[in-house]
Amino acid sequence: AQSVAQPEDQVNVAEGNPLTVKCTYSVSGNPYLFWYVQYPNRGLQFLLKYITGDNLVKGSYGFEAEFNKSQTSFHLKKPSALVSDSALYFCAVSDRNQGGKLIFGQGTELSVKP
Amino acid sequence: GAVVSQHPSWVICKSGTSVKIECRSLDFQATTMFWYRQFPKQSLMLMATSNEGSKATYEQGVEKDKFLINHASLTLSTLTVTSAHPEDSSFYICSAPGPSYEEQYFGPGTRLTVT
Numbered sequence: 001a002q003s004v005a006q007p008e009d010q011v012n013v014a015e016g017n018p019l020t021v022k023c024t025y026s027v028s029g030n031p032y033l034f035w036y037v038q039y040p041n042r043g044l045q046f047l048l049k050y051i052t053g054d055n056l057v058k059g060s061y062g063f064e065a066e067f068n069k070s071q072t073s074f075h076l077k078k079p080s081a082l083v084s085d086s087a088l089y090f091c092a093v094s095d096r097n098q099g100g101k102l103i104f105g106q107g108t109e110l111s112v113k114p
Numbered sequence: 115g116a117v118v119s120q121h122p123s124w125v126i127c128k129s130g131t132s133v134k135i136e137c138r139s140l141d142f143q144a145t146t147m148f149w150y151r152q153f154p155k156q157s158l159m160l161m162a163t164s165n166e167g168s169k170a171t172y173e174q175g176v177e178k179d180k181f182l183i184n185h186a187s188l189t190l191s192t193l194t195v196t197s198a199h200p201e202d203s204s205f206y207i208c209s210a211p212g213p214s215y216e217e218q219y220f221g222p223g224t225r226l227t228v229t
Contacts, residue, residue: 041223041225044220049217088155090157094215100211100212102218104158107157109155
């Protein structure tokens with residue numbers, strides 16, 4: 001069965017510092033991996049995805065993620081955090097054999113302090 | 115890009131009543147849609163897969179008689195919470211996949227409060 005784990009419930013970063021939000025996955029076959037962000041009482045916003053190709057994926061708002069097959073990880077990174085990046089972040093894996101339904105990690109709350 | 119809407123965005127209902135939530139794909143057709151439930155600051159839990167022209171597929175532990183799903187057309191799926199109870203209060207989010215299933219397009223969510 002497909003699964004995704006986000007080991008950190010919360011990540012605290014000072015503004016201007018680099019940030020990393022961790023994600024590991026367990027899938028059969030080649031994964032489709034995603035990162036989404038959610039602001040309070042809002043739906044999900046797509047940040048980036050890995051389907052195939054280059055292991056370093058660049059996405060919206062300066063975020064990037066590195067697909068590491070040997071470590072089964074897909075960590076989200078940003079070189080310089082902004083206070084406005086504070087939100088709830090979700091890693092997800094897609095089950096291509098079931099119409100693309102997403103399995104989400106537990107979520108990580110990112111707090112960026114000025 | 116593709117847009118998915120949900121209506122209403124916010125609803126309050128009394129215990130024992132039913133409430134219907136609509137999910138529409140505005141500029142593309144979706145033979146499949148997904149319904150998720152989210153508690154505050156928690157992850158999205160997949161409730162069911164809505165299939166146009168056939169019965170919905172429910173995830174384990176989800177009561178299909180309580181959460182009725184109807185995929186009425188290629189652009190509309192509805193979730194009806196029947197005989198609502200306060201514990202049904204939650205944030206409900208729908209999504210629809212793009213043509214290649216490489217993307218999911220999410221609705222803005224519906225906040226249900228049962229009093």
